[in-house]
Amino acid sequence: MSTIAKRPRASVQVGARAAGTPALLPMLWAQTRAQARVFWRTPAVSMTGLLMPLMMLVFFVLPHARETWQGSISVGAYMLAAMGAYAVSSVMVFNFGVTVAMERGQKVDLLMRAMPLPGWVYLAARVIGALVFGALAMGLLFAAALGLGGIALAPPVWVSLAWRLLAGALPFIGFGFAIAYLAGPSAAPAVANLTYIGLAFASGMFVRLDQMPDFLRSIAPLLPTYHYAQLAWGAIGAANESTLVSVAWLAGYTVALFALAAWAYRRETLRKFA
Amino acid sequence: MNLATYHGANGAVVEFIGVHKVYGRTEALRGLDFTIEPGELVAILGPNGAGKTTAISCMLGLRHATAGTVRLFGLPPADRAARSRRGVMLQESGVPGQLTVRELVELFRSYYAAPLDASAAIGLAGLDAQARTAAAKLSGGQRQRLYFALAVCGDPDALFLDEPTAAMDVASRRAFLETIRSFSRAGKTIVLTTHDMDEADQLARRVVVIDRGRLVADDTPAAIKARVAGKRVSFRSLDPLDAAAFAGLPVCGLVLDGERPAGAEDEAPGDSGRLVRFLSTEPEAALSALFARSVRVRDLEVVGADLEEAFLSLTGEREVRQ
Numbered sequence: 001m002s003t004i005a006k007r008p009r010a011s012v013q014v015g016a017r018a019a020g021t022p023a024l025l026p027m028l029w030a031q032t033r034a035q036a037r038v039f040w041r042t043p044a045v046s047m048t049g050l051l052m053p054l055m056m057l058v059f060f061v062l063p064h065a066r067e068t069w070q071g072s073i074s075v076g077a078y079m080l081a082a083m084g085a086y087a088v089s090s091v092m093v094f095n096f097g098v099t100v101a102m103e104r105g106q107k108v109d110l111l112m113r114a115m116p117l118p119g120w121v122y123l124a125a126r127v128i129g130a131l132v133f134g135a136l137a138m139g140l141l142f143a144a145a146l147g148l149g150g151i152a153l154a155p156p157v158w159v160s161l162a163w164r165l166l167a168g169a170l171p172f173i174g175f176g177f178a179i180a181y182l183a184g185p186s187a188a189p190a191v192a193n194l195t196y197i198g199l200a201f202a203s204g205m206f207v208r209l210d211q212m213p214d215f216l217r218s219i220a221p222l223l224p225t226y227h228y229a230q231l232a233w234g235a236i237g238a239a240n241e242s243t244l245v246s247v248a249w250l251a252g253y254t255v256a257l258f259a260l261a262a263w264a265y266r267r268e269t270l271r272k273f274a
Numbered sequence: 275m276n277l278a279t280y281h282g283a284n285g286a287v288v289e290f291i292g293v294h295k296v297y298g299r300t301e302a303l304r305g306l307d308f309t310i311e312p313g314e315l316v317a318i319l320g321p322n323g324a325g326k327t328t329a330i331s332c333m334l335g336l337r338h339a340t341a342g343t344v345r346l347f348g349l350p351p352a353d354r355a356a357r358s359r360r361g362v363m364l365q366e367s368g369v370p371g372q373l374t375v376r377e378l379v380e381l382f383r384s385y386y387a388a389p390l391d392a393s394a395a396i397g398l399a400g401l402d403a404q405a406r407t408a409a410a411k412l413s414g415g416q417r418q419r420l421y422f423a424l425a426v427c428g429d430p431d432a433l434f435l436d437e438p439t440a441a442m443d444v445a446s447r448r449a450f451l452e453t454i455r456s457f458s459r460a461g462k463t464i465v466l467t468t469h470d471m472d473e474a475d476q477l478a479r480r481v482v483v484i485d486r487g488r489l490v491a492d493d494t495p496a497a498i499k500a501r502v503a504g505k506r507v508s509f510r511s512l513d514p515l516d517a518a519a520f521a522g523l524p525v526c527g528l529v530l531d532g533e534r535p536a537g538a539e540d541e542a543p544g545d546s547g548r549l550v551r552f553l554s555t556e557p558e559a560a561l562s563a564l565f566a567r568s569v570r571v572r573d574l575e576v577v578g579a580d581l582e583e584a585f586l587s588l589t590g591e592r593e594v595r596q
Contacts, residue, residue: 021354021355021358021387022358022384022385022386022387023387026384027384027385029384030380030381030383030384031381031384034370034373034377034378034381037372037373037377038370038372038373041372041373041408042372103368103370106368106369106370106371107366107367107368108367108368108369108370110336110364110366110367110368111362111364111367111368111369111424113336114334114335114336114357114362114364114367115357115362115382115385116354116357116358116385116386116428117385118354273336273337273338274337274338
């Protein structure tokens with residue numbers, strides 16, 4: 001270790017630097033970059049999030065991409081929207097559910113709390129990072145659909161599908177957060193996998209709803225993933241409900257899941273930092 | 275006993291006024307009062323479980339006092355303006371193990387208005403060779419030095435270090451203590467907790483001693499050491515001795531056999547005299563008084579008391595705590 005003598009300080013007077021709080025934007029940028037690195041370097045999360053939907057698209061969807069269903073709906077476009085919904089929301093669920101739980105296990109939260117970092121910067125950095133990865137997962141699917149499968153959609157349809165997939169993923173951030181604070185650090189990946197894949201399956205993201213057992217079909221319209229998939233299918237005119245209905249359900253789920261996450265977070269905060 | 279010395283509340287870095295902290299049924303802090311002024315290098319010393327970590331957690335706003343007032347730079351400790359002026363090194367906290375030393379230092383620099391250069395902070399912690407190593411791959415001592423780099427990288431006015439030298443080897447500990455001194459010379463306020471009297475003695479100009487949530491001494495290291503650096507005396511007496519024989523001698527924590535200490539169980543009692551153990555800051559005086567009474571002694575040992583024992587002399591307890 002060297003000494004710090006070479007770096008004289010103008011003043012260490014207490015009170016001399018009262019306004020010495022740092023600018024928030026550079027902090028947000030640095031935090032977002034760090035979160036993205038953590039996510040990227042957790043292959044259990046990033047690789048499954050990015051590559052699983054891509055593999056499913058290439059192996060199971062593209063061979064049937066040119067078939068149609070109910071006369072007019074392209075199977076390729078229909079399943080692309082479904083895979084897109086699965087990909088983007090799973091990035092949200094896993095980025096928040098697994099990496100936040102992992103950081104709790106590493107006691108990162110303790111150090112962060114002692115830092116001058118405002119809580120909302122930490123949260124915003126995670127949301128931005130997750131959206132970027134969600135967009136990346138979606139972009140990979142779109143590229144594969146276009147390049148390998150010849151799924152041709154009109155440019156406005158691509159755009160419509162993209163914003164529906166990104167905006168509709170909001171409740172799944174709350175979902176992931178709730179898992180992170182309700183399940184322990186070691187249980188979170190399993191809990192996230194089981195609940196999330198179950199929800200995606202029951203909402204017709206992997207297998208069309210009309211091919212599923214009656215009881216699943218009757219509970220599907222209660223699930224957030226169902227309305228998220230419907231929102232995506234709305235872009236290609238294959239939804240069972242209007243965009244407004246999907247948005248209303250997703251907004252309700254956003255409020256409910258964030259409230260659950262906030263409750264779980266507060267419970268933990270009181271326990272650890274009261 | 276010296277109580278906290280008040281230097282006046284204006285401009286103080288840390289103020290503790292009648293601070294109590296209760297966890298469930300455990301009273302971790304029982305009315306702590308002290309003030310730390312700008313530029314001081316203060317060691318908070320106490321045995322394990324004394325309340326040191328609770329005290330530093332209250333200073334940092336990580337825990338809220340059950341009663342009393344804690345202020346940091348005249349503000350509530352969790353206030354962002356107060357947080358922006360301090361660097362911290364906590365026991366048992368962590369960083370995302372996927373990030374490298376340099377990436378973490380860069381990240382933590384972004385939390386402060388006028389940080390040190392990242393390379394300078396890494397150099398201060400002696401981690402130049404590990405700058406590109408992921409935090410998860412560092413050894414225990416290297417990780418501790420990483421936390422130090424994160425504490426200083428913002429060039430804060432005050433540093434709060436909770437048991438900073440735990441897990442450090444001798445060489446990095448020595449270098450670390452030298453770095454702390456140079457920070458202190460640069461005018462920083464430094465508060466560190468330790469359960470090592472020597473470390474407090476080498477480093478601090480002021481030692482605040484906490485035991486079971488109470489402030490038991492607040493003085494210079496030399497003055498504290500004179501009071502706590504007791505010796506542990508043990509011997510076998512070939513003559514019958516009872517507690518009354520020690521009345522008036524500079525002795526505390528007296529144990530006569532029957533309360534045999536750990537490690538002595540394998541010997542049959544009574545065959546080689548009575549086992550006597552006590553703590554004393556003046557073992558020579560105590561022993562010469564015993565010798566003057568012609569007490570015959572075998573297996574005499576006089577060794578430096580460890581801190582747990584030494585605190586007995588400070589807190590004036592009569593019984594050795596187990």
